[in-house]
Every structure is written in structure tokens, then in C-alpha cells.
Amino acid sequence: MNNRRNPLKLAKYVAYVLERRPDEFGLVPDPEGFIKIKEFLKALREEPDCKPVRRGDLEEIRLTVPNPPLEITGGCIRGRDRQRLPPRTTPAHLPKLLFTCVRRRAYPHVHDKGLRPMGRDHVVLATDRDMALRLGRRMDTEPVMLTVMTRAALQQSVSFEQAGAALFLARFIPADCFSGPPVPKEPEPPPKAKPLPAVPTMAGSFTMNPDHFSRAISGGRKNDPAHPGGKDPRGSNAKKRKRKRERPPWRQ
Numbered sequence: 001m002n003n004r005r006n007p008l009k010l011a012k013y014v015a016y017v018l019e020r021r022p023d024e025f026g027l028v029p030d031p032e033g034f035i036k037i038k039e040f041l042k043a044l045r046e047e048p049d050c051k052p053v054r055r056g057d058l059e060e061i062r063l064t065v066p067n068p069p070l071e072i073t074g075g076c077i078r079g080r081d082r083q084r085l086p087p088r089t090t091p092a093h094l095p096k097l098l099f100t101c102v103r104r105r106a107y108p109h110v111h112d113k114g115l116r117p118m119g120r121d122h123v124v125l126a127t128d129r130d131m132a133l134r135l136g137r138r139m140d141t142e143p144v145m146l147t148v149m150t151r152a153a154l155q156q157s158v159s160f161e162q163a164g165a166a167l168f169l170a171r172f173i174p175a176d177c178f179s180g181p182p183v184p185k186e187p188e189p190p191p192k193a194k195p196l197p198a199v200p201t202m203a204g205s206f207t208m209n210p211d212h213f214s215r216a217i218s219g220g221r222k223n224d225p226a227h228p229g230g231k232d233p234r235g236s237n238a239k240k241r242k243r244k245r246e247r248p249p250w251r252q
Contacts, residue, residue, distance in 0.1 A: 010053065011061045015069035017044070018079030023086060023164025026135045028124060033078040033085060040077055042138050088169065091162040094150050098125035098168055101136025101143035108183050115146065115173035122161070122169040131166055146180045153177040 017025055022035065025043040029035050037055060044053045058077065062068045069080050079085065100123060102110050110116075117123050118139075125148055126132040136143030150160065153173055161169040 007057070007061050007065055010057060011065045011069055014044075014058070014061065015079060015081075018070060018077065018085075019081050020084050021086070021164065023167045026124070026126070026131055026138075026167070028120075028122070028163050028167060028169065029078065029085065031088075033082045034073070034076040035078065037072070037075050037077050039138070046134065086164040088161045088163050091160055091168065094154075094160055094168075095127055096150060098127065098148040098150060099129050099132035100125050100146050100148065101132050101140070102146060103140045104142060104144055107144045107180070110146075110175075111180065111183050112175060114175040115148075115178060117171070122171060123173060125160075125168040125170060127166050127168070144180055146178045148173055148178045 017027070017040075018029075018033075018035070022029055025046075027035050027039065027043055037058070041053060041055065058070065058072065062070060062072060067080075071078050071080055100115070102115070102118075106118070115123055124135060126135065129145065132145060133143070136145070153160075153170070156174050156177065158170055158173060158177070163169055
């Protein structure tokens with residue numbers, strides 16, 4: 001099915017997600033029913049029949065379908081009829097284990113400080129690993145899976161909310177209430193190069209004069225007056241003074 005060519009079928013599918021079961025797609029609407037469009041499109045593209053869906057398709061539904069089942073405000077979207085939307089409730093039966101994922105880069109900090117919401121007001125927890133991995137891959141290609149022990153969290157006054165059949169929410173999970181893989185060790189910095197020991201100058205040793213290098217760069221021996229072939233900065237005046245000192249032949 002090509003949803004881009006059939007806005008009516010896509011509208012029915014969007015209505016099911018926004019108005020009935022957003023939890024099946026790992027989506028949690030805010031208290032007013034809004035979901036970020038970026039998150040909504042990511043969830044739809046994970047479904048085989050909805051990969052081509054883009055924001056332009058949502059705008060097409062809103063403009064062309066009679067009584068469109070969606071509302072768009074800025075970067076957020078929600079269903080028009082939200083009466084059957086599952087509310088957030090206090091769970092009557094809390095599973096012993098819940099699952100969530102974090103970014104690899106954030107895992108060392110989460111392992112030490114605990115699990116807090118990232119870019120939202122709650123931590124999203126799933127009842128099964130597949131859903132948790134699906135949510136984690138929306139923010140990292142290889143996320144780190146965490147297993148939350150709900151009994152230990154309840155003993156530390158952590159409160160949970162249920163958002164549909166498959167998702168639970170929490171404000172904070174202490175570090176000793178979940179388990180995960182070992183924290184990767186940071187690579188050790190390379191050792192600093194030891195300075196070479198100074199070579200002592202001994203009697204009779206030869207020390208290179210840096211002036212030799214400057215003369216070589218500026219022109220070599222041709223500009224060195226100390227060399228027989230070098231130029232004398234006094235020019236030809238020196239030869240003239242030398243000739244004046246010689247006695248003329250008629251005075252000898």
C-alpha cells in the first residue's frame with residue numbers, strides 16, 4: 001500500500017494511532033494529547049506499510065480529507081477525537097520488571113547518577129524488551145538496555161503511571177534500582193614522551209654555530225666576507241686604499 005497516494009487510508013491509520021492506541025507504537029501524548037511530529041513520523045516509519053509517510057502527507061490529510069482526524073500546531077500533532085485515548089492512571093498491577101534504553105554516551109552517567117527523563121517530563125518504560133529496544137533505536141542505533149526492578153524502586157518512593165497497556169512512566173529511577181551491562185572503561189591516555197637527557201659539553205668537543213645555518217640560508221659562502229670567495233661589504237674601496245699605500249716605481 002502506498003499511503004502517499006491514498007490519503008483516506010492513511011487518515012484512518014493516523015486516527016487509530018492518535019485517538020486510540022499510541023502506546024502500541026511507543027508514543028506517549030502529553031496531557032493535552034499532543035505528540036511531537038518528529039517522534040510520530042519515526043514511529044510510523046517503523047511500520048512496513050508507512051515508511052513513505054512524511055509531514056507533507058499529514059498536511060495533505062488536513063487539507064483534503066473531509067473532517068480530518070488530526071490537528072497540527074507548530075511541531076506537534078494530536079487526534080481530533082480523544083475520548084478513547086487511554087489516560088494516564090496509577091497501575092493496579094505493576095510488573096516486577098520493566099525495560100528501557102539509554103544512549104551509549106549517556107550510560108556511564110546514568111549508571112552512577114540514576115535514570116532521569118531526557119528531553120521530556122518522564123522516563124518511558126516498556127513491559128517487553130522489543131518495545132524498549134524499538135524506543136531506544138529512535139535515539140541511538142545501538143542503545144543500552146536497562147532492566148528496572150519495580151519493587152526496589154517502590155521501596156525508594158518511586159511512583160509509576162501507566163500509559164496504555166504496554167508503557168509505564170516514572171519521574172526518576174535510582175541507580176540501584178536497575179541493572180545493565182558493565183560500564184565500558186575509558187581508554188587510558190597515551191604516556192607522555194620523556195624528554196631526552198641533555199648531552200654534556202666536554203673539553204675539546206665541537207659545538208655547531210647557528211650562524212653557519214643562517215649564512216647557508218642567505219646565500220652560503222658567496223656572502224660570507226670571511227671566506228676567500230665571499231664578498232667584502234667594503235666593496236672595491238679596500239683595493240683602492242691598498243694601491244695608494246704602494247710606493248710608485250719612480251721613487252724606488
